[in-house]
Amino acid sequence: MDLVEETPYRFRIDRRDPMRVPGVVFATRSLLPDVDADRSLDQVADVATLPGIVTASYAMPDVHWGYGFPIGGVAATDVADGGVVSPGGVGFDISCGVRLLAADLDRAALGPRLDALLDGLGEATPRGMGTGAVWHLADRAELDAVLRGGSRYAVERGFGVPRDLARCEDGGAVDDADPAQVSERAVQRGAGQVGSLGSGNHFLEVQAVAEVYDEPVAAAFGLAAGQVCVMIHCGSRGLGHQICTDHVRAMERVMPGYGIQVPDRQLACAPVSSPEGRAYLGAMAAAANYARANRQLLAHAARQVFRRVTGGELALVYDISHNLAKIETHDVAGAPRRLCVHRKGATRALPPGHDDLPDDLRPVGQPVLIPGSMGTGSYVLTGVTGAPAWASTCHGAGRTQSRKQATKAVRGHDPRQELEAQGIAVRGASRRGLAEEMPAAYKDVTAVVAAAEGAGLCRRVARLVPLGVVKG
DNA sequence: ATGTAC
Numbered sequence: 334m335d336l337v338e339e340t341p342y343r344f345r346i347d348r349r350d351p352m353r354v355p356g357v358v359f360a361t362r363s364l365l366p367d368v369d370a371d372r373s374l375d376q377v378a379d380v381a382t383l384p385g386i387v388t389a390s391y392a393m394p395d396v397h398w399g400y401g402f403p404i405g406g407v408a409a410t411d412v413a414d415g416g417v418v419s420p421g422g423v424g425f426d427i428s429c430g431v432r433l434l435a436a437d438l439d440r441a442a443l444g445p446r447l448d449a450l451l452d453g454l455g456e457a458t459p460r461g462m463g464t465g466a467v468w469h470l471a472d473r474a475e476l477d478a479v480l481r482g483g484s485r486y487a488v489e490r491g492f493g494v495p496r497d498l499a500r501c502e503d504g505g506a507v508d509d510a511d512p513a514q515v516s517e518r519a520v521q522r523g524a525g526q527v528g529s530l531g532s533g534n535h536f537l538e539v540q541a542v543a544e545v546y547d548e549p550v551a552a553a554f555g556l557a558a559g560q561v562c563v564m565i566h567c568g569s570r571g572l573g574h575q576i577c578t579d580h581v582r583a584m585e586r587v588m589p590g591y592g593i594q595v596p597d598r599q600l601a602c603a604p605v606s607s608p609e610g611r612a613y614l615g616a617m618a619a620a621a622n623y624a625r626a627n628r629q630l631l632a633h634a635a636r637q638v639f640r641r642v643t644g645g646e647l648a649l650v651y652d653i654s655h656n657l658a659k660i661e662t663h664d665v666a667g668a669p670r671r672l673c674v675h676r677k678g679a680t681r682a683l684p685p686g687h688d689d690l691p692d693d694l695r696p697v698g699q700p701v702l703i704p705g706s707m708g709t710g711s712y713v714l715t716g717v718t719g720a721p722a723w724a725s726t727c728h729g730a731g732r733t734q735s736r737k738q739a740t741k742a743v744r745g746h747d748p749r750q751e752l753e754a755q756g757i758a759v760r761g762a763s764r765r766g767l768a769e770e771m772p773a774a775y776k777d778v779t780a781v782v783a784a785a786e787g788a789g790l791c792r793r794v795a796r797l798v799p800l801g802v803v804k805g
Numbered sequence: 806a807t808g809t810a811c
Contacts, residue, residue, distance in 0.1 A: 400806095426806040463808065522808075533806055574807045656806090736809090 334374045336365070342788035346374065346390075351596070352381040358392040359722070359788035364780060366397055367733070373403035379596045380408050384604070385416025387665050387672065391722040393679050394784035395731025395776060399424065401599030404678035404732075407725045412605045412660065412671045417593065419602035420584065420613055422675030423658050425577045427617055428624035429535075429568030430502075430654035431702035432632055433713065434647035435554075436561040436639065440541040440800070443561050446642055448758065450539060451801040453638035454563075455760030458537050458631060460530035460805040467528025467630040468492070476524055477512045483622030484652070487629040497629065499691040500649040502681065505629070506622045507659075511615025515572070516579050519616075523572025523623060528630030532766055532805030534729075535567045536704070537635065540711060540797040550715055550794045553697040554650050562797055563639070563647055564711060565631050566704045568656065569624040576620050580613040605660070605673045614658070621657055628652055650713070651700035655680045655728035663723050674723045682716035682726045682791045701791055703782060706730040706775035707767070708752050710798050712782045714791040726790040727782065730775035739774035740765065758801035766805060 336358065337345040344365070346356030356377040358365070366373050373396050380402055381390035387409055396405030401421025410416025436443075443450070459465035468487075470476050478486050484505030488497055498505040530537060542560045545551045556562075569576075584601040587609050588594075593602065603609040629652075636647045658675045665672070683690055683699035690699055701714035709730070716724060734742065748767035749759050759767075785791050 424806075429806070531806075535806080568806070571807065578807095 334368055342784055346378050348381065352378055353386050354381050354389050356381050356392070357389040358396065359785065359790060360394040360396065361784045364394050364776060364784055371398045373398045376403040377406065379600060380406060382596055383408065383410060383417055383419065383600065383602060384593055385410035385414050387411050387670070393727040394781045395678065395727045395729055397732045399677065401597055402675065402677045405727065406677050407675065407679045407722050409663065409672040409674045409723050410605065412673055416605050416673055417602035418605045418610045418613055418658055418673050419600055419675065420577045420581045421599050421601065422677050423617060424656045424677045425574045426568035426656055427573035427576060427620035428654040429656040430624060430628065430652065431704055432565045432628040432652040433650040433702050434563045434632060434635070435556055435650050436645050436647055438561045438643055438645045439559045440561055441559065443643065447539065447800055450638065450642045451758050451760050451803065453642050454537060454635055455803050457634040457638045458530055458803050459528065460761050460803065461532050464525035465529055466526050467634050470524060470527060473520065476520060479527055479626045480512045480515060480619035480622055481510050482506050483625035484629040487626045492633040493629050497649045501625060501652040502654060505625055507618045509615060510619040510622050512619050514612045514616035515576060515619050519572050519575035519579065522575050523570060526570040526572070527623070528627060528634065529570060530567050530631065530805050531570050534770055535805060536707070537631065537803040538564045539800045540564055541800055542795050543710065543798040544796040546793040546795065550697045553694065554700050554713065554794065555648055556650065556713065556795050563635050564704060564797065565628050567627055567631065569620040569627065572623050573620040576616045580616060584609055617658060621654065624654065625652065651702060653680055653702055661723065672723065676725055678728045679725045680728045682714065682720065682724050684716040684718040684720065684724065701726055703727060703778065704729050705778040706772045707770040707802065708755060708757050708799060709772050709778055710796050712778065712793060713795040713797065714782065715794050717789065717792050720790050722790060727785045730778040730781055732774060733776055734774040736769040739771055740768045742773060743768040743771055757799050760801070760803045762804035
């Protein structure tokens with residue numbers, strides 16, 4: 334892979350057939366993936382072959398190897414010019430994302446009640462593989478209401494307050510969900526999981542604001558130094574996974590009929606405007622709403638525990654996905670175009686002044702929530718004016734080791750004890766789960782965020798440190 | 806990420 338260093342934060346993969354556009358990797362030299370162990374830069378080049386792709390196939394500083402598309406990949410296709418949508422450009426965990434809540438409480442004031450808080454959160458948070466959820470749905474009609482209404486429906490049903498919706502991407506739900514495109518098997522897998530954390534890198538953490546880089550923006554977000562926060566990182570569980578599986582298969586079957594050839598069958602895709610493209614986008618939107626409702630329900634459960642243990646309240650800072658495709662209007666070569674923007678392990682980062690921001694956030698830009706690896710810090714960023722890559726930035730630390738490698742590396746260690754020795758309390762979590770999520774298996778999130786800022790993708794607002802973690 | 810292989 335020939336990389337041309339354009340700046341210390343930006344590398345180019347020159348276009349060569351059958352690429353339609355170049356690749357652009359936002360990273361520092363030390364953050365670039367190890368080409369012997371990780372094929373993600375080849376994947377950046379593969380994505381550049383997709384029909385209708387415009388400008389470049391982008392990678393964020395946390396890029397690593399994924400299914401078809403790299404994780405940390407951003408690609409936009411022109412809807413009116415045969416542009417495709419690819420389920421691999423969203424990933425299996427559709428609308429996996431992060432929600433941050435800020436307490437009216439300082440870290441020092443929480444003091445010894447942290448243990449009781451974590452005990453309560455551990456009990457109130459369904460987690461791990463399989464079934465178990467905050468919400469037991471009445472019937473398929475109620476699941477369809479979740480798929481159509483996302484966090485809006487959860488709030489209607491009393492799981493939150495209307496103000497929450499102003500602090501959710503898309504006001505808590507996208508309008509174009511089509512439950513008819515969600516298979517019966519996906520429904521069966523998802524029905525018993527609405528309001529559950531899952532496993533892997535998903536978590537609920539009690540955190541504290543350790544550092545504020547921009548006081549006015551942090552204040553607009555509702556954040557101040559020392560403040561206690563709760564961060565929830567989860568997705569669309571079995572429902573999103575099944576939707577991805579179903580629609581990849583459907584697209585594999587019809588691609589030859591559209592004359593589409595891709596260098597990797599995991600890049601299965603169909604024109605956005607085709608029946609198969611629209612069917613996927615309708616099902617994907619349903620999973621996006623499901624994931625938002627999921628985070629809304631877990632936040633509701635966390636609020637009840639927080640109120641009981643501390644007497645305090647949790648205000649929503651923001652809820653944002655980092656695995657999603659969206660139809661957005663962007664300027665391409667001086668003209669506005671309707672684009673299908675795939676963000677897979679990449680976060681939308683709207684700049685100040687953007688119409689889609691609520692009034693109180695419009696002057697400062699969109700909060701971007703970056704979960705660190707287990708036991709390390711997390712970051713709050715904001716979007717910036719004139720950023721490349723369709724108003725997108727990184728989503729997290731990014732793996733450097735596979736789950737298998739990480740499990741092997743942890744032999745002889747006791748991850749739980751090591752975390753607790755750092756003063757980070759742990760609730761739940763299998764030994765295997767902890768092993769797979771060791772910080773040694775990830776890039777340094779601080780370096781990732783610094784590179785994203787250096788590349789002009791976003792700006793740092795605050796750093797959060799973990800006090801305790803609930804894991805699957 | 807995921808009923809860690811239909």
